[in-house]
Amino acid sequence: xxxxxxxxxxxxxxxxxxxxxxxxxxxxxxxxxxxxxxxxxxxxxxxxxxxxxxxxxxxxxxxxxxxxxxxxxxxxxxxxxxxxxxxxxxxxxxxxxxxxxxxxxxxxxxxxxxxxxxxxxxxxxxxxxxxxxxxxxxxxxxxxxxxxxxxxxxxxxxxxxxxxxxxxxxxxxxxxxxxxxxxxxxxxxxxxxxxxxxxxxxxxxxxxxxxxxxxxxxxxxxxxxxxxxxxxxxxxxxxxxxxxxxxxxxxxxxxxxxxxxxxxxxxxxxxxxxxxxxxxxxxxxxxxxxxxxxxxxxxxxxxxxxxxxxxxxxxxxxxxxxxxxxxxxxxxxxxxxxxxxxxxxxxxxxxxxxxxxxxxxxxxxxxxxxxxxxxxxxxxxxxxxxxxxxxxxxxxxxxxxxxxxx
Numbered sequence: 001x002x003x004x005x006x007x008x009x010x011x012x013x014x015x016x017x018x019x020x021x022x023x024x025x026x027x028x029x030x031x032x033x034x035x036x037x038x039x040x041x042x043x044x045x046x047x048x049x050x051x052x053x054x055x056x057x058x059x060x061x062x063x064x065x066x067x068x069x070x071x072x073x074x075x076x077x078x079x080x081x082x083x084x085x086x087x088x089x090x091x092x093x094x095x096x097x098x099x100x101x102x103x104x105x106x107x108x109x110x111x112x113x114x115x116x117x118x119x120x121x122x123x124x125x126x127x128x129x130x131x132x133x134x135x136x137x138x139x140x141x142x143x144x145x146x147x148x149x150x151x152x153x154x155x156x157x158x159x160x161x162x163x164x165x166x167x168x169x170x171x172x173x174x175x176x177x178x179x180x181x182x183x184x185x186x187x188x189x190x191x192x193x194x195x196x197x198x199x200x201x202x203x204x205x206x207x208x209x210x211x212x213x214x215x216x217x218x219x220x221x222x223x224x225x226x227x228x229x230x231x232x233x234x235x236x237x238x239x240x241x242x243x244x245x246x247x248x249x250x251x252x253x254x255x256x257x258x259x260x261x262x263x264x265x266x267x268x269x270x271x272x273x274x275x276x277x278x279x280x281x282x283x284x285x286x287x288x289x290x291x292x293x294x295x296x297x298x299x300x301x302x303x304x305x306x307x308x309x310x311x312x313x314x315x316x317x318x319x320x321x322x323x324x325x326x327x328x329x330x331x332x333x334x335x336x337x338x339x340x341x342x343x344x345x346x347x348x349x350x351x352x353x354x355x356x357x358x359x360x361x362x363x364x365x366x367x368x369x370x371x372x373x374x375x376x377x378x379x380x381x382x383x384x385x386x387x388x389x390x391x392x393x394x395x396x397x398x399x400x401x402x403x404x405x406x
Contacts (some may be wrong), residue, residue, distance in 0.1 A: 002035070004037060006036075011045055016125075019125060026390065038107075040054065052089040069249075076105045080110065129199075130146075134172070135159055140158040186401050194313070194337040211390065212385055214386060216320065225301040230257070230258040232260050232331075233260075233307065237265075239266050241310065244308050244363065245272060248275050248308040250357070256284070259286070261286050261288060262287050301326065312333060312356045313336035324381055325385075328376060
């Protein structure tokens with residue numbers, strides 16, 4: 001089978017890219033041919049398919065002129081250049097099915113129309129809420145923003161606190177609702193049941209298949225790593241919706257022997273560093289930058305617990321599934337798709353999202369809990385997320401769509 005995978009970034013930037021790249025590896029391991037359609041970028045992984053990629057688009061470049069910004073705004077709405085590049089790739093590769101991940105802004109939903117024109121069945125994995133809301137994470141001004149209205153988005157400046165950016169995203173929502181772009185997708189997939197329910201609550205009427213992202217086999221470390229009591233780890237993107245400030249504020253409520261390691265980078269880093277000074281915990285917080293693989297795994301094994309203090313409706317983040325697989329005690333906000341995998345004080349610990357005092361109390365409660373038993377149940381709770389099971393379910397979806405084409 002020939003499968004075209006589509007995502008706006010072709011390097012490990014976040015959860016969507018991890019799912020996209022893992023999917024390619026799993027499909028190739030099962031003997032299928034995979035092609036990629038994405039955007040050129042200095043961090044891209046090498047691929048023969050890059051000759052079809054669109055040029056790099058950086059919407060955060062502050063040096064852009066008004067004309068350049070206007071041109072980019074048009075591309076957000078409908079990227080004709082992406083259509084032209086994709087036409088050539090389809091002609092040369094002749095895919096049996098296309099699987100979309102995050103395509104908006106840089107690629108835009110225009111790619112859906114091109115695939116439909118060539119009668120290529122389309123599967124789309126939902127990583128966030130963009131198909132139903134101008135605000136992709138339903139989070140604005142430091143709190144949940146649970147709306148689908150473009151008018152409300154402009155009024156509230158729901159995208160990066162900016163009227164102009166909110167207007168562009170509202171226009172994008174209106175245009176593709178009018179055109180019915182997402183109606184042309186054959187099958188939607190979601191890694192969490194929570195996201196499916198939230199889409200339905202927000203008025204989405206298409207069926208969504210539940211298929212969580214898989215995990216590769218966990219390799220136990222032969223070396224016994226001693227856990228550091230009262231030491232906690234956060235890893236992920238440093239952005240407002242991730243709630244890292246809640247973790248810092250909670251640390252300030254704990255005794256002086258409690259520490260926090262922060263792994264990751266993002267737009268909130270400087271503000272978080274300032275916050276540690278304001279709260280008097282700078283000496284107890286260590287910013288370690290971006291880490292992957294063995295370096296990150298060693299920290300997970302050393303920390304007493306992993307903290308996931310998210311304040312937005314998370315889907316099913318790898319930070320959660322990988323921490324459970326590693327046998328970590330996960331202390332997590334009871335919000336979104338995170339909470340559906342955690343049974344309180346069984347395979348993890350839940351606390352009220354955004355409540356620093358509740359998080360501090362949850363961390364103190366670890367002293368009275370059977371942590372070794374929780375770690376064992378944590379690993380058991382993600383045993384279903386194996387790659388073979390995922391591959392078989394995904395291929396059944398592909399084959400059913402291809403059969404309908406015949």
